[in-house]
Amino acid sequence: MATAADQVSSVLIWSIVAAAIAGILFRPKDWPEAVWACLGAFLLVITGLLPVSRAGIAIAKGTDVYLFLTGMMLLSELARRNGVFDWLAAHAVAAAKGSCTRLFSLIYIVGVVVTVFLSNDATAVVLTPAVYAAVQKARTKALPYLFVCAFIANAGSFVLPISNPANLVVYGRNIPPLIPWLKTFLLPSVVSIVATYLALRWLFRKELTGQVEDGTAPGRLSREGRLAAWGILGTGAILIAVSGFGLDLGLPTCFAAAVAVLVASREVKEILKGVSWSVLPLVAGLFVLVEALDRAGALHNVGSLLSRCSTLPPLAGSLAASFGIAGLSNLMNNLPSGLLAGGALKTVQVHPFIRDAVLIGVDLGPNLSVTGSLATVLWLIALRREGEQISGWKFLKVGLIVMPPALFLATIALSRS
Numbered sequence: 082m083a084t085a086a087d088q089v090s091s092v093l094i095w096s097i098v099a100a101a102i103a104g105i106l107f108r109p110k111d112w113p114e115a116v117w118a119c120l121g122a123f124l125l126v127i128t129g130l131l132p133v134s135r136a137g138i139a140i141a142k143g144t145d146v147y148l149f150l151t152g153m154m155l156l157s158e159l160a161r162r163n164g165v166f167d168w169l170a171a172h173a174v175a176a177a178k179g180s181c182t183r184l185f186s187l188i189y190i191v192g193v194v195v196t197v198f199l200s201n202d203a204t205a206v207v208l209t210p211a212v213y214a215a216v217q218k219a220r221t222k223a224l225p226y227l228f229v230c231a232f233i234a235n236a237g238s239f240v241l242p243i244s245n246p247a248n249l250v251v252y253g254r255n256i257p258p259l260i261p262w263l264k265t266f267l268l269p270s271v272v273s274i275v276a277t278y279l280a281l282r283w284l285f286r287k288e289l290t291g292q293v294e295d296g297t298a299p300g301r302l303s304r305e306g307r308l309a310a311w312g313i314l315g316t317g318a319i320l321i322a323v324s325g326f327g328l329d330l331g332l333p334t335c336f337a338a339a340v341a342v343l344v345a346s347r348e349v350k351e352i353l354k355g356v357s358w359s360v361l362p363l364v365a366g367l368f369v370l371v372e373a374l375d376r377a378g379a380l381h382n383v384g385s386l387l388s389r390c391s392t393l394p395p396l397a398g399s400l401a402a403s404f405g406i407a408g409l410s411n412l413m414n415n416l417p418s419g420l421l422a423g424g425a426l427k428t429v430q431v432h433p434f435i436r437d438a439v440l441i442g443v444d445l446g447p448n449l450s451v452t453g454s455l456a457t458v459l460w461l462i463a464l465r466r467e468g469e470q471i472s473g474w475k476f477l478k479v480g481l482i483v484m485p486p487a488l489f490l491a492t493i494a495l496s497r498s
Contacts, residue, residue: 118366148331312341407446
């Protein structure tokens, strides 16, 4: 039975973690997200609520994720500096041939490709500015196309293990090899992508009735741009092969990306400067916050709920797990919720379909609100740099229409795969 001191400690841990997550999401004083995560972690340690040794162990748990994110950020910056994403967006405008609806579909397809092979964070951070520039040049309303970047970043993020860092968090070292992964998630991913597309297409039907004014042919990629594109494709091929053997993805991602940068660019220092390195301490801080929540009993509570889901009929249990974790992700962001769920799944015995449903909830569920995923937070930052402001309420109104049916149908497809 918990003592009064234990209860006080739990309340303090939850209070510090809640304040840190609120800081990450709302950025008081415009301080970077990493500052709030690290500040929360520091307070937990300095107050004795989390021993230094436990904090160090928590940070070390994220090694594979740090390496994966480093590799993906290097590839994204390499592509950005050499105009690969601008070139793709320009081709989409040219291929639209004056049709807003065709441009919408083409940008959606580009978003799928970038998300699947470069991760959802790349779609949010790098593709978003390129799409904004393309639609400004095409003199059409930017909002529908910008929402594409946000929603496909999550809807397409479980096609491959490399499509979302949260996939590594939920499964850890037990991540399935590529072929079993595809057998489980390919059909739900297709359903998620199609359902999200149809919902967005219907929602913005009025905005997509006009014509784009600029469909001129884009220029050719520079030599460095072509090398960057081949480097990205080569890295993707290596990661697919690594996934096929069920190996950790972090080190191969980082190594392949480093080689691609060295081969394709003479501006290595500039690429290193352009990478958002603050993402790494942000993620490390989140690992520490989740470790503290474990001491407060959160993993036990999540594990108990997932165990109850496992006692339900498969479809009902899958829906309860996916929507439950989706709700948690929108309250506290999907990276900490994925860490909690992944940790809880190591402590309880559940049917495999529960873990799979949890992953879909962690990846797709954040499409409800701006607080849902790191990719959405990065998307908002990218928009602010372009002078665009999208409120949480405006995003929620779209998310309420787009996310629930996509999650419902994807979870049903999971039970059929």
